[in-house]
Amino acid sequence: MEVHIFEGHPNLAESASHQFLKAGRPADSHYHQLANFNSSDILLHRDLILAADRIVLQFPLYWYQAPALVVDWLNQVLADNFVKRHASQLAGKDFGLVISTGQPLSSYQSGGREAYTVSEMLRPYQMLANRLDFNYLPVFVLAQHSYQSPESQQLNLVAYQSHLSLPRQADFIQRSNWLLDQLPTDLLGEVGDLFMAVCRDRLNELESMQFMIKEGDFNDR
């Protein structure tokens, strides 16, 4: 899967959250800083979007919105004539948002400080995805990164990587296999190999059972 990350922080050097995301991005993903974008890059970025299976927009929140440079990039790259000409090629691509916020996630709910959810706040992007026939992914939120323990940060990293790499609406078996793929087996030696083999066997068994149950459902009708 061709994943293209478009990073919209206007001042990446000063952001611990976005440096963390940059360092932790999946190894096979492509990474583009929008702060370096200018109008001579329009055609290049359109080609990147057409080549991508998954487009990820990554930005901090300024007054509940993306920074102006992200809005500007969207409007330049997704000009009407481009979108109309390539409607069928654009349709079906995954479209994800990765946002960072200095508020705890609990602020974004009815009765919370911000009163609305992250999903509600980012409706314009969902509407954009609807319009272009993109598959809108669940938003990944990195909240109060700098205040978190190293353990929480590590968990966030795994969540971020899986969010960018996993198929859309991945099931338990897909998630488990992905996690096993990430484990550094060399470090664990023979015991590790054995453990991995057992896990894979069990996941295969589970998959067969699920398949049989589905077939059974079908035959009973």
Add this chain to the structure above:
Amino acid sequence: MEVHIFEGHPNLAESASHQFLKAGRPADSHYHQLANFNSSDILLHRDLILAADRIVLQFPLYWYQAPALVVDWLNQVLADNFVKRHASQLAGKDFGLVISTGQPLSSYQSGGREAYTVSEMLRPYQMLANRLDFNYLPVFVLAQHSYQSPESQQLNLVAYQSHLSLPRQADFIQRSNWLLDQLPTDLLGEVGDLFMAVCRDRLNELESMQFMIKEGDFNDR
């Protein structure tokens, strides 16, 4: 009431809708084009905001959002230190949005082409208003202006002016008095004067009745 309109169209000359709004703004309102804004105006615009009783942001929608120059202006003018220092002065101001769209209003609903309402699409501005303790006004939408009949455009103009001038959540009597104030009585002559006098009398009667009903309610408890 001190009303300041901040116009965010990047190319006003080419927009019939925004030229129409510019020409039709209430005579006693103040009007500022954000396309002319640069960082040397930050202090001036902060003073305008502090002086305003009602702040109106006026812009076209580009991919369901304000143009980048509006986002940029918001972030420059409403910098953290300014907002913190003037929190109590900012609180209680009216905050309104006037947006133009090339879609019919019926697109913005469940099952409509855009699937979400204008209120939902503009949540980031409601969240901004909540945070600054602004009174968020109902959004004024100018939809498909150029396709409308001269009569519809005239009605839109009255709606726009009353939207900018009337007290927040104005009642029937306030709306009626406002409309009477707008009528060009000179043109109607003596008949007009008589008509106006009768209308004002009836509104006064209505107001007295409402007052008595309210008092009655109170005494019955």
